[in-house]
Every structure is written in structure tokens, then in C-alpha cells.
Amino acid sequence: MKLQNDLILRAAKRLPTERTPIWIMRQAGRYLPEYRAVRAKHDFLTMCKTPELASEVTIQPVDIIGVDAAIIFSDILVIPEAMGMHLEMNEGKGPVFTSPIKTKDDVLKLKDPDPSKDLKFVLDAISLTKKELNGRVPVIGFAGAPWTILTYMVEGQGSKSFSKVKKLVYGNPELAHSLLEKITKATAAYLSAQIEAGASIVQIFDTWAGILSPRDYQVFAMRYVQQLISEIKRLQGPASTEKDTPIIYFPKGVHYLMHELKEVGADAISVDWTLELEKVRRKIGDKVAIQGNLDPTVLYAEPSFIKREARKVLESFGKGHGHIFNLGHGILPDIDPANVKVLVNYVKEESKSFHH
């Protein structure tokens, strides 16, 4: 089953493409009426855990919006759940761990999940999606970065002050490190299994990377991403750098350490809209591809404004290869899908002139 559209794979390797590929973070989601129709009948976790449902909503944006890749519908918290934590859906607040990690015993009790058993539903969803897509676009697999997963495991849910996780890190760094090691190991096996199941590219979401100081980010976050990526590459076995499955790393809110970030092992770095692609490219674009970075709220505006802002993003990256167009963060649930189509069509057409 040869891929008819491998633009994102080539862009992630900084190989020549005819135009800039585009996909949208959280593209399978609440802004689509077609998604809401499925969601009305099933709860969120059931959707994650039923390959047919997950696959259905994964493919929707390919059909409806025309994006260049299909990110598997899932949640980053399935990993801690597979490690033994109890995950509950708290309507309106998102998934919550009712017994967050507090002590060394809590960490010791966590198990090393076997993806082929404990996370089979994700792997099945990927295989099924790949089959259904029949080569139209690649499937993107994903997981949370170790630091972000640890944050959820310790806070129990999102937070404003992140006081619990900071208490752990500052008060008991050894425990934080042992937990990070466990998560890294589990995530490496999980992402490798996703690749095995048919994901042609994977993204690591480090949603809470930006709450740390640069020094702590290096110690508690970046180091484990580096370890995670090298473990995935090792598990994939020997391959030419150009051929192995591309990995995108998204350290949300990180604006420092660009020189270190280009050595993290990722093929592409995803950045938010507070960074200028031009500058990021000057710092790291000779070594890694760059993904991003339209402000998601631009999609609230008129089509002419959306096009103007999309053009600014294309111009900021400039001519040449190695750019994957995306938002700087997840799409908001009350965005009009028509505006997303405007964006996707515009980027597909206008980016051509940036590639010759």
C-alpha cells in the first residue's frame, strides 16, 4: 500500500516537496459536527478504546478538511492508565486521575505496560485507520513527553500553579527521576509499537515543558525526550537517517535552548506562535524541520484575515523545504470548520511558490 501523499514525511526529513504539508493539532475533535455526532453516542474514553470509533473520527478531517495526515484519535493519558493509574472522565474538565502519584510506593506500584496487550486498542485503531485510508495520507501516532506525563500523574489533572509537581521536583528530585525513567521506558515501547502498527510518523507532545526554568527543563524534560527518541530509534533497528520514521517534538512554551533542542534527536520541532519561524529556522533549521505556528485564534477571523496571517507564517519560514504547517497549539472547539478549510486550501495552493 504505497502512500499517495507522503509530503509530511518528506518535509519532516527536510527533503524536497512540491508544497508545504499541513495538518491541524487536535484536528479530530469537537469543532467538527461529524465528530460531535459520534461523541453524542459514546463517551470520550470509549471512543479512544474502540478502534472502529477512533478510526472513524481520525479519518473525518482527511475527508472534510483535506489535511495531509491523519493523527490517531487517542489521549496522552492512556500511558499512565496502562501503567496502572485509574483514569476518570470528569465532564467539562477532561480526564482526571483520582489517585495522583505522591510517594515512592506509588511509583514502585506502577507497572511496565506491554503495548501489545495493555494498549492494544490504540495499535488496532492505527492498523484499522491505515487500512481504511488505503494510502491516501500517512497516519500520525503520538504520546506525551515524559515530563508532561509525570505532571499529569502528580497533579492528577491540568493545573494553574503546578504546585504538586513543583513540590516533587524541588523536594524529591530522586523520586521525580525514577518516575521519569519509568515513563520514558513505557513510552518508548508504546511509540515503537505504534510505528510497528502502521504510524508513519509520530509526535511527542510536551504540553507542560514551558512551566520550568531553562535549567530545570534540561534536567527534567529535555534529557528524557532525548532518551525516549534514541530508544525508539534503537528499537526500530538500523536504518538510514533519511528512511526511519520521523519524530516531531512539540515543547509547548519553550523559547530557549534552541541550540540544545536541535540535538534532541527529533526530526522536526513544533513551535508556538510566540516564536518567529524565521529566527527559529536560523537557529535550528539546518539540522531539523520546523512545524507550526499559526495562532489558533486566528481561525476566528474572516477568511481574508486568515489567509493574510497564513501567508505571514509561510513568509516567516521562507523559501525552501523542511516546514510542516500547523497551528501553534490545539484548535479551539468553537472554530467554524469552513475557516479551517479556508486555511488548508490556502496553504496547499500558496505554499507552492515557496518550493521552487
Added chain:
Amino acid sequence: MKLQNDLILRAAKRLPTERTPIWIMRQAGRYLPEYRAVRAKHDFLTMCKTPELASEVTIQPVDIIGVDAAIIFSDILVIPEAMGMHLEMNEGKGPVFTSPIKTKDDVLKLKDPDPSKDLKFVLDAISLTKKELNGRVPVIGFAGAPWTILTYMVEGQGSKSFSKVKKLVYGNPELAHSLLEKITKATAAYLSAQIEAGASIVQIFDTWAGILSPRDYQVFAMRYVQQLISEIKRLQGPASTEKDTPIIYFPKGVHYLMHELKEVGADAISVDWTLELEKVRRKIGDKVAIQGNLDPTVLYAEPSFIKREARKVLESFGKGHGHIFNLGHGILPDIDPANVKVLVNYVKEESKSFHH
């Protein structure tokens, strides 16, 4: 009434000091049992609007913690309230505007407040505090930056996605600019009146500066701060740059445009813990003083850890003048006051060696 401790004023002007001055953002607040005792008897807005109560909690951290300045107890939202918006306290969620700004009519209806009437309670609180302090430390006045105030006026309260304010900015920039003009004018008169009433230094809080792209930050936020500061300096009348009331600007989350920021007119720029003081100083320290930037959650840790991290902040700024020690953001309500004392005493003692 001569000031016995004017360290913060000198540091803000990059003049020689014997040691680094320190104060704590939101130092008059919930982490202090003495504050909670007052708060138990009065609601938040009553405390803001009763000079005796505001003054009492303003002075508490000077007595209890030993900080080098007393920031007046108030709220940045008193300005929109004085402009005619209805402010309500929503317990647990903070102050809320029940009818946020939506249309041109809403903006036209706003009035130009007269600080000596509409905000007299703040001015009285400042005068009273100054009298009570009797020259022990300077009083810090403050206001929100125009962009941050506009954000609250349009969102009605804090937000995660800031969709309403982004819709306004992207969909109707003219309306945003006319509102920003109004806020800037009102805030200039307000801060000037605070200085008149006895504030020896003022801080402008731009809490939501970081939600914008660098370009939009310049257009919608920085430009108005520049306008605000030059208007305050104009209203103060001719004075030598060294003598006029110092202004600190805190653009939370802004990590770009440092070269432009040093031209904003502020005497000091306050930065959060995701920036390295060393680098900030290299970029702007020849022109403005720098305030910051300990991660507030460090105060959860053991005294030895707090001292180590405080030392890193001192070392990161390095030897010389022009540093005001502070947290990188507001103190958290569940911090132990004993830890704050550890920090303040440590900085007072250890910073001496950085000043000769």
C-alpha cells in the same frame, strides 16, 4: 519624611546600592495568616475600598517578612470599574465583569474616570500607608497594562483560550485600538495620581502580554505601555531622569523583543523564571534595571534548596547594580511564610557580596 530605605528606588535607576533589594509579588495576601484574619471579616472588594484595611494588609509583609517595599493592596480591575463596568466578586474565581465589552457602543459608554473622585480609596490608602510607614520603606503603586486590562474587559475574567479578546483583535482591530487608547489615558491619570498621593515607585502588570505573537504584542500591547509611560512622565513635569518616580514594567510571558523592550520607557523590566537574568542583562541591562525572577514554587522546598536557588538568581544577574530581587510571578497562597522569611533574609545578606 525621609526614606530610611530607598534601595529599591536606587536599584530601579541602576544607582549603587549596598545590597540587592527584595519584595515579593502579591506579598500582601493569602499566604499570610495575618492577612487571612482581616480577610475573614471583610470581602475582597471592601478591603480594596477601605483605606484603613488596605493599608493594614499592605504593611503586614514589611513587619512580618521584612521586605524592602510595600506594594499597595488593591486590584488592577478597579480601573475598568471606575470606567463604568460592573465588577463582582465570584468567590474562588476572583473578580468578574458580568457585562464584558462587546460592541462599539460598550466602548463609547465608558467614562474617563477622575482618580481623585472615582479612585479616591486607592489614593487615600496610599497616603495613609505612607504616613503609617513613616519612611521605613517606599510604597509601590500599580496598575494593569492597557492590553491586560482590555483582555479582562473583553473576556469578563481570566481565560484559557482568550477567544473573545482574540476575536476582537483579529476581527475588529479598530475597536480594540480605541478601547486601548481609552484605557491608556485613564491609567496614566490613575498612576500619576498614585505618585501624587505618595507612591515612590509604580509597577505596570502586563499579565496577559504573553498570549500574543511578537508582532501583535508590539501593536496591541507594547505601543500602549510606551504611550502610558511617556504620559506619566509628562504629567510628572520636568525632572532629571535620575530623579523622577521609577516605573517597573512586567510583561509576563514575553521572551522576545528585548531590544525593543529596553526602549519602552520603563526604568526596570520584570521577567519570569523562564528567562535567564544573565542573558536579559546582556541584552538590556545597560539601559534598564531588571527585576526577578525566582520560580514561585521554589518556596515550597526546604530552606537549603530555597537558598541555593536564590543564590543562582543572584549569580545569574551577577555583580553590579540594577537588580531588584523578586519572584518570577505571584506568590502562591499555600506557601509557608517562614520560607518567605528564609528567602528575604538570605537575599539581604548574601547579595552584599554582589555589590562591591
